[in-house]
Amino acid sequence: MGWADRLLARNEGTGGPAEAELFDEAFLARLELLQVIARRLFRGRQRAERKTRKVGSGLEFADHREYSPGDDIRYLDWTVWIRLHHALIRLFEEDEDLPIRIVIDVSDSMRTKDGAKLRYAMQVGAALAYVGLANLDRVGITCASGKHHGTLPAVRGKGRIFRVFEFLRSAPRGGPTDIRAMCTRVAAESRQPGLTVVLSDFYDLEGAFEGLNMLRFRKHEPVAVQVLDPLEADPTASGLRGDVRLVDVEGGSARDVTLSPRALKAYAEAHQRFCEHLEQSCRSRGIYLARAPIDVPFDDMVLRLFRQGGILR
Numbered sequence: 001m002g003w004a005d006r007l008l009a010r011n012e013g014t015g016g017p018a019e020a021e022l023f024d025e026a027f028l029a030r031l032e033l034l035q036v037i038a039r040r041l042f043r044g045r046q047r048a049e050r051k052t053r054k055v056g057s058g059l060e061f062a063d064h065r066e067y068s069p070g071d072d073i074r075y076l077d078w079t080v081w082i083r084l085h086h087a088l089i090r091l092f093e094e095d096e097d098l099p100i101r102i103v104i105d106v107s108d109s110m111r112t113k114d115g116a117k118l119r120y121a122m123q124v125g126a127a128l129a130y131v132g133l134a135n136l137d138r139v140g141i142t143c144a145s146g147k148h149h150g151t152l153p154a155v156r157g158k159g160r161i162f163r164v165f166e167f168l169r170s171a172p173r174g175g176p177t178d179i180r181a182m183c184t185r186v187a188a189e190s191r192q193p194g195l196t197v198v199l200s201d202f203y204d205l206e207g208a209f210e211g212l213n214m215l216r217f218r219k220h221e222p223v224a225v226q227v228l229d230p231l232e233a234d235p236t237a238s239g240l241r242g243d244v245r246l247v248d249v250e251g252g253s254a255r256d257v258t259l260s261p262r263a264l265k266a267y268a269e270a271h272q273r274f275c276e277h278l279e280q281s282c283r284s285r286g287i288y289l290a291r292a293p294i295d296v297p298f299d300d301m302v303l304r305l306f307r308q309g310g311i312l313r
Helices: 025-041 078-084 108-134 158-170 179-189 205-217 261-284 298-309
Strands: 050-056 060-066 088-096 100-105 139-144 149-155 195-200 221-228 242-247 254-259 288-293
Touching: 025 108, 025 298, 100 108, 100 179, 108 139, 108 158, 108 195, 108 221, 108 288, 108 298, 139 158, 139 179, 149 158, 149 179, 179 195, 179 205, 195 205, 205 221, 205 261, 221 261, 254 261, 261 288, 288 298
Parallel strands: 100 139, 100 195, 195 221, 221 288
Antiparallel strands: 050 088, 060 088, 139 149, 242 254
16 A cells, blocks of 8 residues: 655664664563553463363363264263263363464565554564463464465573564565465464464455454464554545655555645545454454554554454453
8 A cells, every 4th residue: 555755664674773772672562561451351361271162071061972882981071861861972172372373464565664564463473472472372472474484483481582572673574465375384384273363454455354354264263453554544634735655665666646625535545444354254253353553552552452353351
């Protein structure tokens, strides 16, 4: 998705000085406070205890199935046998340590306006990783676009957050948006399904649906976080007027247009329809979608995800 070339900047390669300051001491102090608040929100949650959807020899009853010769008679439902003389085996939900995967879109559309959206996505991703690691979940990180794909395999333990920081600082950036390929590869890399949080502007709409559906097909629990620049969503307050050149930061094509209040309003309405279509499509697929404006503090956004999105439970 393009923007005026005098408003937005295009960066190349890995992170510069701004990225180096992403995870300073002030950021780490805010993470500590965030972890304290998250612990209170989820008091009573057992460590490393995300429940799978499969059945086995856990403690919580899930279903019955017909008895087959060779089944362990300890799981025979004797109440049903006594009442109905029908042999059924009790099945239970297994509690298993499932990984949390955080997938960050590093394409060029995330790097406009000096990379503000990408920096915000990395801060939210790092905060989610920190809380997960502090709760002894296994957390993996992927940074990807249509050009790059880098993954930090799942790690455990609060002290591993510095590996997460280093990975995010050094991850290659740039290239076109390709959410379908990104999610497909994440699903292929994952030996065990888990909670997968995808942070992107989702300007590859059809690819987004296909990619998130691929995660669902592979038994992941996808959560979509749409990173938004409020000025990009509604440029009426940008001060842009008159003749400008709009440049597609990913394709490179350019178009000369005349920006009037009417044109800017039409653009804002079209962007809003895009966001509503994304939200409705995710809802119809049972995927939680959160909008993450970059003017909202990252820790407030993470707490909102905890309360509404089921990031930890």
